Amino acid sequence: MSIYLNNAATTWPKPQCVPDAIYDFIANRGANVARGSASVRDIQSLDNVFTCRQKLAELFGGYQKCDPRFITLTSNITESINMIIKGFLKPGMRALTSSMEHNSVLRPLRRAECEGVALDIIQCSLKGYLDPALLKKNLSVRTDIAIINHCSNVSGSLQNIHDIAEVCRASNVPLVVDCAQTAGIIGISAQDLGAAAICFTGHKGLFGPQGTGGIVWDPEFAKRCSPLFEGGTGSLSHEEFQPSQMPDKFEAGTPNLPGIAGLLASVEWIENEGIGKIKEHEDRLGKMLEEGLMKINGLRIIGPGSDDPRLPVYSINIKGMDNAKLARDLSDIYGIETRPGLHCAPLAHRTLGTFPEGALRISPGYFNTADDIDRTLSALIELAKN
Ligand SMILES: Cc1ncc(COP(=O)(O)O)c(C=O)c1O
Structure with missing residues (x-):
């Protein structure tokens, strides 16, 4: 799946x-x-x-x-x-x-x-x-x-x-x-x-x-x-x-x-x-993702720090890894769909210091589960190690 x-x-x-x-x-x-x-x-x-x-x-x-x-x-x-x-x-x-x-x-x-x-x-x-x-x-x-x-x-x-x-x-x-x-x-x-x-x-x-x-x-x-x-x-x-x-x-x-x-x-x-229920679930998954991402060696979360106001849209870079290759591996090996690149926002990437290489974006939604986040973190840990 x-x-x-x-x-x-x-x-x-x-x-x-x-x-x-x-x-x-x-x-x-x-x-x-x-x-x-x-x-x-x-x-x-x-x-x-x-x-x-x-x-x-x-x-x-x-x-x-x-x-x-x-x-x-x-x-x-x-x-x-x-x-x-x-x-x-x-x-x-x-x-x-x-x-x-x-x-x-x-x-x-x-x-x-x-x-x-x-x-x-x-x-x-x-x-x-x-x-x-x-x-x-x-x-x-x-x-x-x-x-x-x-x-x-x-x-x-x-x-x-x-x-x-x-x-x-x-x-x-x-x-x-x-x-x-x-x-x-x-x-x-x-x-x-x-x-x-x-x-x-x-x-x-x-x-x-x-x-x-x-x-x-x-x-x-x-x-x-x-x-x-x-x-x-x-x-x-x-x-x-x-x-x-x-x-x-x-x-x-x-x-x-x-x-x-x-x-x-x-x-x-x-x-x-209920808007509140939807946001609460998405925020919970986002926090879980963020905490896991912060533990991965060589991985940088772009933009806000953990206490800054945000939605669960996370862009990351892994040292020495190409974002397109990372997205491809996540998809081909683990069946995980994300989005690499510049996200139709080149100026935003310049602002965040990720132009021209871009980043890999991971954005959970209401129909994701905690298990989805666990599996994604495990996949990223494996890929970052290799
Ligand atoms: C902040 C922002 N503005 C505008 C758009 C354009 O949306 P649409 O392609 O639905 O017109 C997007 C889509 O990713 C977006 O994230």
Whole structure:
């Protein structure tokens, strides 16, 4: 039996209700959304999308606080982030980000820079943390937007997002948070943070299918962004311009309806299981892994120390060993799935001192057991010895 320890890339397995809901949508329901004759199937499809939006609004802000119309459903967080960067930034503006960002933030920002946007990348510490005081200093120059990662997909470093948000609020700078690694694991409220937008992907901590994601908007900030895509919305069909009403403004074209059915099932599953219970189990496995890793000769854990705020995403290097070879051996000999390399985050690796060689990432998830961690540690001990 293989051991899957690559949950930072995508969680696996998914709760059984997720593939069941996708199958049921395609096999038994399958109507388009807001593009039918109001048959029972049409209404069910609409209800699916509406309920998913509502559940996400509850998860990211409390139903009373976060209006479901201000949840935009996208294909992944990369699309969400691009939607904001390309829909908001104009030549002459200034954007700020951190040195721990994923390429989904960095690449569109570099593109914007080529088109006349000033870009400021704040250096994080060797452990992968952004110092709110340093952020404050950098915000003294007029800044139009700050885009910051909540938790690193390389080192698991968890930013002090409340202090970061406070600094941005005090400077009147819209804050966009990349919650790819934390959505579904750490409760975060867009409204309480005072964030301009929170971006999430559906297939990691939300346990949904690939091809799902979204944005939680502050209504005022949503007004300041132009849509990235324009087209059919199933609404206001007499108008030749994209509607400005939400959620239609940012959702042109037929959405990933089977994916949304799966995402709704996973969010309901999280609700029943409890975010706290999921996090507690993952943290327990993470601690167990960390304690074992610290005892292996020649092994270095990248980034946070044992008392630093983090999620159980561990990147390691073993002295004298190539990360790709290590991942290959773990997989071929022991059936253990991890991820070597630069993890789509070259700047984060530079910050952590692991560029260009990268690291081997081990990321346990909710469906792993203590036995999985024991077997992984034994395998690493054997490989490190050889
Ligand atoms: C921090 C972070 N941001 C963005 C992404 C991009 O996610 P997606 O490929 O789902 O768009 C990832 C995926 O690994 C991530 O970890």
